[in-house]
Amino acid sequence: MMLVKTKKELFEKLQMLREKGSIGFVPTMGALHRGHLSLVDFAARENPVVVVSIFVNPTQFNDPDDLKRYPRDLEADLELLKTTGCNLVFAPEAAEMYPEPDTRKFDFGHLEQVMEGKHRPGHFNGVAQVVSKFFEIVQPDRAYFGQKDFQQLAVVKMLVRLLNLPVEIVACPIIREKSGLAMSSRNELLSPEERENASLIFDILSQAKNLTGEKSVEGLVNWVIENINKNPFLNVEYFEVVDSENLQPVKTWEEKGEKTGCIAVHCGKVRLIDNIVLN
Structure with a gap:
C-alpha cells in the first residue's frame, strides 16, 4: 500500500496502477472505522485498484468548532487500511486541495434545501467542491459512499449528472455497532x-x-x-x-x-x- 500527499505524486502512481484495470475510489475524512473498511472491501471486490482519500475538507463545515473537533489520526488510519485491499492512500493537506479559494457554486435544487442542507447551509456545496476535485484528480471508474449519509449520496449522484462525469456511484449499506448505533x-x-x-x-x-x-x-x-x-x-x-x-x-x-x-x-x-x- 502506497501513501502520497500531493496531486503530482498521485498522478504518477495512478499512471502505473491504471494498467491493472478499473479504479475504485473511497473518499473519507479519516478517523476510519469498520464502516469505512466495508466501503474499501466493496471497492476491492469490484476493482483491481482501490484508492482511498483521507482529507478533512474545511469547505463542508459550517461550524468552525466542529472542524476543530473532528478526530484525526493518520497513523491509525493507515494501519487499518493495511488490512484491506487498498492500493493507494491520498492524504493531502488543505493547501494542496485548495491552493486558491474554491468559489464554485453548485445548484442541487430541492436536494440541498431540506434536512442537512436546511440545517447546515453551504455544507453540500463544500462536499461538491471536494468530491468534484477528487473525481478530477483520481478519475475513478467507481466511487463508494455509505448510505448513512443518505442525503449526501443523493447530492453526489446529482453532481455526477450535472458535470456529466463517467463515474459510477455505488451505495453501500450502513454498518452499525452492536448497540445499533450507526458507525461514524x-x-x-x-x-x-x-x-x-x-x-x-x-x-x-x-x-x-x-x-x-x-x-x-x-x-x-x-x-x-x-x-x-x-x-x-x-x-x-x-x-x-x-x-x-x-x-x-x-x-x-x-x-x-x-x-x-x-x-x-x-x-x-x-x-x-x-x-x-x-x-
Missing part, C-alpha cells in the same frame, strides 16, 4: 455514557418502522421526536419522512415510492445522523 467517526467524540444512550436512536427508528401502518406520517414524526427527546442525553434536530428518490417530505403513506426516515440528533456536543427505510 464522530462516535469517537462521545463519552461512554453518551455512546450508550445514543443507541436509543436506532432503537426508536426500528420501532417507528413497525408503526408505519398504525400512525399517520405526522403522528409517527411526532412520536419519534418525543420518544428520543425523553432521553436527557439526546435532542432531535429533525426527523423527516421523505421520498427515497427525491428526498421531498411525504405527507401520507399512500404516496407512491419508497419512504425513508432521516434523523439528526445532538448527543452532548456531537451531532449524529441516521436513517431507515420505512416501507
